[in-house]
Amino acid sequence: MNAPSLELIASCITGYDPNALPVAQAQEFIARLVPKVEAVEQLPIRSALGRVLARDVISAIDVPSHDNAAMDGYALRGMDLETEGPTLLPVAGAGLAGQPVVSAVPPAFCVRIMTGAVIPDGLDTVVPQEFTSLLPDGRVSIPAGIARTGDNRRLRGEDLARGEAALHSGRVLRPADLGLLASLGLAEVPVYRRLRVAFFSTGDELRSVGEPLDEGCVYDSNRYTLWGMLSRLGVELIDMGVVRDEPDALREAFSRAAEAADAVITSGGVSVGEADHTKRIMAELGEVLFWRVAMRPGRPLAIGRIGRAERSAILFGLPGNPVAVMVTFYAFVRNALLAMAGAAVEPLPVLQAVSASALRKKPGRTEYQRGTLRPGADGRWQVEITGSQGSGILRSMSQANGLVVLHHGQGNVAAGDLVDVLPFDGLV
Ligand SMILES: Nc1nc2c(c(=O)[nH]1)N[C@H]1C(S)=C(S)[C@@H](COP(=O)(O)OP(=O)(O)OC[C@H]3O[C@@H](n4cnc5c(N)ncnc54)[C@H](O)[C@@H]3O)O[C@H]1N2
Numbered sequence: 546m547n548a549p550s551l552e553l554i555a556s557c558i559t560g561y562d563p564n565a566l567p568v569a570q571a572q573e574f575i576a577r578l579v580p581k582v583e584a585v586e587q588l589p590i591r592s593a594l595g596r597v598l599a600r601d602v603i604s605a606i607d608v609p610s611h612d613n614a615a616m617d618g619y620a621l622r623g624m625d626l627e628t629e630g631p632t633l634l635p636v637a638g639a640g641l642a643g644q645p646v647v648s649a650v651p652p653a654f655c656v657r658i659m660t661g662a663v664i665p666d667g668l669d670t671v672v673p674q675e676f677t678s679l680l681p682d683g684r685v686s687i688p689a690g691i692a693r694t695g696d697n698r699r700l701r702g703e704d705l706a707r708g709e710a711a712l713h714s715g716r717v718l719r720p721a722d723l724g725l726l727a728s729l730g731l732a733e734v735p736v737y738r739r740l741r742v743a744f745f746s747t748g749d750e751l752r753s754v755g756e757p758l759d760e761g762c763v764y765d766s767n768r769y770t771l772w773g774m775l776s777r778l779g780v781e782l783i784d785m786g787v788v789r790d791e792p793d794a795l796r797e798a799f800s801r802a803a804e805a806a807d808a809v810i811t812s813g814g815v816s817v818g819e820a821d822h823t824k825r826i827m828a829e830l831g832e833v834l835f836w837r838v839a840m841r842p843g844r845p846l847a848i849g850r851i852g853r854a855e856r857s858a859i860l861f862g863l864p865g866n867p868v869a870v871m872v873t874f875y876a877f878v879r880n881a882l883l884a885m886a887g888a889a890v891e892p893l894p895v896l897q898a899v900s901a902s903a904l905r906k907k908p909g910r911t912e913y914q915r916g917t918l919r920p921g922a923d924g925r926w927q928v929e930i931t932g933s934q935g936s937g938i939l940r941s942m943s944q945a946n947g948l949v950v951l952h953h954g955q956g957n958v959a960a961g962d963l964v965d966v967l968p969f970d971g972l973v
């Protein structure tokens with residue numbers, strides 16, 4: 546991969562300011578920076594759920610392969626329908642799904658037909674049996690005006706015609722897609738190899754769950770939120786644990802991570818404190834642009850590359866504060882990893898909701914507030930902020946079901962104003 550330098554990418558971004566980069570510019574920068582995996586593997590379709598399709602899938606057959614009935618009833622020729630009075634037709638045979646009518650249907654005859662059965666040649670209309678009556682002489686009676694030519698007929702190729710693209714490369718395969726692939730008779734599909742993502746927490750104060758909590762320490766929660774968010778993206782996870790705020794330990798961890806992974810995510814040590822070595826070590830081993838993104842939470846953020854050119858990994862040095870980790874993941878890392886994995890990244894759904902309270906907001910940065918979305922009595926969505934918004938307060942994140950996005954240029958919000966909300970369900 547021929548990777549341009551970070552400075553070159555940065556210079557392409559208009560009005561680039563490393564001290565207060567607007568979120569949209571940071572996203573653009575990252576989109577230019579990330580390479581896409583190239584290796585492709587062939588997988589049985591069930592194993593491909595959640596994986597990224599690596600080639601367009603073109604249908605080799607018509608689906609369905611024949612015109613067939615959409616209802617249980619009688620198949621007939623539309624031209625035989627009387628306009629005045631009932632239509633009376635003798636029955637020439639029966640067709641079931643998988644057991645077609647074998648002989649030709651004579652003119653002015655109908656056949657008994659079940660849903661999914663092939664419509665015999667020459668017939669074009671299906672009348673549901675509940676609209677008909679069977680006369681003692683064996684003829685079927687269809688009242689006038691209840692049937693029209695072409696009713697209840699599913700046409701050959703109406704789902705997918707031979708030669709049509711069923712799915713495009715970059716598709717993250719969903720349950721309906723597995724069904725669609727199966728309906729084409731495909732047992733396997735080509736998908737990109739899974740993206741490998743290494744992650745670790747940095748900080749002398751961090752203890753892992755299961756360890757005693759020493760004086761002045763906190764449990765490492767970032768590896769759990771990251772694990773959760775990454776798991777939902779379907780990437781291969783390499784959990785490298787907690788790394789102490791020591792340059793040698795960090796050097797060793799970064800080198801190992803860059804060898805093993807396509808992307809490395811760390812939390813902590815990217816600010817200006819005395820133990821904030823992460824950024825410096827990243828710069829020593831790779832190329833780093835340290836931004837103060839104009840956002841809250843998540844202002845300090847180190848993005849770059851690490852390792853040798855031919856085996857370099859993309860680096861996301863996230864701030865240590867637990868909510869900043871999640872917000873920066875949603876704002877930048879999610880889409881970047883999807884793009885690296887070969888996925889066609891779809892814009893996230895944004896809802897407009899009525900803010901239940903006034904919100905203080907300074908123009909000139911993007912703010913993300915944790916909120917609860919509920920349907921309001923007037924049919925509009927309502928959003929209420931979930932308590933303290935400090936970037937170390939995980940509880941208000943856990944209580945929320947979405948992030949209120951207060952945009953770069955936006956100022957204070959009054960109670961009753963409409964705000965944009967990113968529902969968590971769409972996020973990861
Ligand atoms: N003088 C300045 N100080 C700070 C600034 C600044 O601009 N100037 N920015 C603040 C902001 S905003 C953030 S966010 C943090 C980012 O700090 P670091 O990335 O250096 O992270 P740490 O200092 O290592 O930790 C910050 C905070 O988060 C806790 N933490 C860290 N890792 C974890 C973890 N895995 N699990 C749970 N909690 C974690 C850590 O104990 C600290 O309390 O800097 C501000 N300071």
Ligand code: MOO
Nearest residue numbers: 842843844869936
């Ligand atoms: O980015 Mo920091 O999270 O505002 O505290």
Ligand SMILES: [Mg+2]
Nearest residue numbers: 814816818821
């Ligand atoms: Mg710090």
